[in-house]
Amino acid sequence: xxxxxxxxxxxxxxxxxxxxxxxxxxxxxxxxxxxxxxxxxxxxxxxxxxxxxxxxxxxxxxxxxxxxxxxxxxxxxxxxxxxxxxxxxxxxxxxxxxxxxxxxxxxxxxxxxxxxxxxxxxxxxxxxxxxxxxxxxxxxxxxxxxxxxxxxxxxxxxxxxxxxxxxxxxxxxxxxxxxxxxxxxxxxxxxxxxxxxxxxxxxxx
Numbered sequence: 001x002x003x004x005x006x007x008x009x010x011x012x013x014x015x016x017x018x019x020x021x022x023x024x025x026x027x028x029x030x031x032x033x034x035x036x037x038x039x040x041x042x043x044x045x046x047x048x049x050x051x052x053x054x055x056x057x058x059x060x061x062x063x064x065x066x067x068x069x070x071x072x073x074x075x076x077x078x079x080x081x082x083x084x085x086x087x088x089x090x091x092x093x094x095x096x097x098x099x100x101x102x103x104x105x106x107x108x109x110x111x112x113x114x115x116x117x118x119x120x121x122x123x124x125x126x127x128x129x130x131x132x133x134x135x136x137x138x139x140x141x142x143x144x145x146x147x148x149x150x151x152x153x154x155x156x157x158x159x160x161x162x163x164x165x166x167x168x169x170x171x172x173x174x175x176x177x178x179x180x181x182x183x184x185x186x187x188x189x190x191x192x193x194x195x196x197x198x199x200x201x202x203x204x205x
Contacts (some may be wrong), residue, residue: 011035013043013067014112018085019098020066022047023058026097029082030111035069043067071114076150076165082109083162083174086183091176102160105176105183106153109162115204121160124153128202135199139190142198143171146188149203156197163188163201 015031025047027033035045041064046057072078086109092099100108103124107117118124125131132152134142146152147166154161154173161175164185171188188195 013045013062013069014071015066016068016072016082016085016112017066018089018100018108020062022060022062025049028095029085029108032111038064041065043069068112072112074113074115078113079109079151080164082112083164084185086176087174087185089176089183091178091181091183093178100176100183101178102176106160106162110204121155121158124160125155125200125202128153128204130203130205131200132202133200139192139195142195143188143190146171146201149201152201152203154198154201156194156199159197161194161198 011034012032013035015027015029015033018029020027033045033047035043036059037044042061043064044059044061045067047060049056049058072082086100086105090099091101093101095101095104095108103117103119103121107119107124110117118127132145134145137145146154146163149163150165152163154163159175159178161173164172164174172185173188174183174185176183177186186192186194
C-alpha cells in the first residue's frame with residue numbers, strides 16, 4: 001500500500017520503516033494514516049480496508065518505533081537516516097512487495113517529509129524546479145558542482161540516485177541498484193562509471 005490520503009484530519013502518523021505488515025496489509029515508508037490516540041508508545045490508527053466493494057477503515061495498533069506523528073522535519077540528518085534504512089533492501093522493478101526500484105526508493109524517502117515525488121524518473125525530472133544540467137561537464141567538474149550542495153537527486157537516463165554530500169574528501173550516494181539487485185551506498189570518484197552518465201541533478205528545498 002503506497003498511500004491513504006482520503007481523510008479529513010490533521011492527526012496523522014507517517015510510516016518511517018521501509019516496510020511494515022499490519023494485519024495482512026503491507027505499508028511502505030511514507031504512508032500517511034490518521035490516528036485516534038496512543039498509550040505507552042502504541043498508536044491506534046485507521047487502516048483502509050475493502051469491504052463489500054466499499055472503502056472502509058478499521059482500527060489497528062502500531063508501535064511508535066515504526067512511525068512519526070506528522071511529517072519528519074526536513075533536515076539532512078533525517079534524510080540520510082531514512083535513506084540508510086533501505087541499505088541492503090532488495091531491488092525489485094516497480095517496487096513490488098518487499099523491494100524498491102530507484103524511483104520508488106527516493107519517492108518513499110521524501111514522502112516521510114511530506115514531499116511527494118512522481119513515481120517514475122522521467123516524471124520526477126519534469127516536475128522538479130531546481131535543475132542543474134551537468135551532462136557536458138567532465139567527471140571532475142561534476143563533482144566540483146555537486147560539492148556545492150549538501151544533498152540532491154542525481155539523474156541519468158532511466159535512473160535516479162540520492163547524492164548524500166561531501167565529507168572527509170569523499171562524495172557519497174545511495175541508490176537502488178539494478179546491477180547489484182539491492183540498495184547500496186557508493187562513493188563517487190572521477191572514475192565512477194555512474195558519474196559519466198549523470199546529466200543533471202536537482203536540489204529539493
